[in-house]
Amino acid sequence: MEFMHWMDSFGPNNRRYFAVLGRGPSRPLPSSEKPHTLIEMDEFRNDAYEKAKIYKERTKAWHDKQMSRKEFKPGQQVLLYNSRLHLFLGKLKSRWSGPFTVVRVFPxxxxxxxxxxxxxxxVNGQRLKPYINGGFDQKKTTILLNSP
Incomplete structure (x- = not known):
């Protein structure tokens, strides 16, 4: 079995905490070091807050960029996504219903x-997609396969 340092059991956040303190959890600080350490801990907390804020802004920007912008016009036919069909089994069951006709587009x-x-x-515009009317031939064709 591999040797594990006692600080590894606390996780990365607590290891940083103890690195700032310069001591482990079992050794208390002398009273002369406490005010200085509290200031360092406050700075550490503020840095973590700023980094979390930057991460959240970048994640939101990425998410907004991935969203598809759909513009609908009155009279256009659309399909509506039915999210409730996730509850029922059926691999081949379509989750899109319609076609529906757009009456009005709100901001x-x-x-x-x-x-x-x-x-x-x-409905929310993200649940809609344009309906492409009749992109296939509706005539029935029969192909007979003869065995050799």
Whole structure:
């Protein structure tokens, strides 16, 4: 079995804490070092806060860049994503329903759609995708395969 240092069991955050203190958890600080150490700990906490803030901003920028911008126009036909179908089994069941017709587009991604059977309602634009009408041949073709 490999030797493990006692500070490794505390994880990386506590190791940094003890590195700033210059002592382990079992050895208390002398009273003369405590105010100086508290200032260092406050600076360490502020640095960690700033780094977390920068990480959050970068993650948000990356996430916003990955989102697809969809622009819909009134009268356009769209398909609606049904997120509730995750609960039911069925590999080949489509999670897209429709087509729906766009009635009105509101700011901030809200779209009002209508359907003959389901009526008119508002949905988030991220749940919609354009419907491409009839990109295939609807004639039936039969191909007979003869065995040799």
């Amino acid at each position: 901030y991604g809200v779209v009002e759609v209508t359907h003959d059977a389901k009526g008119t309602f508002k």
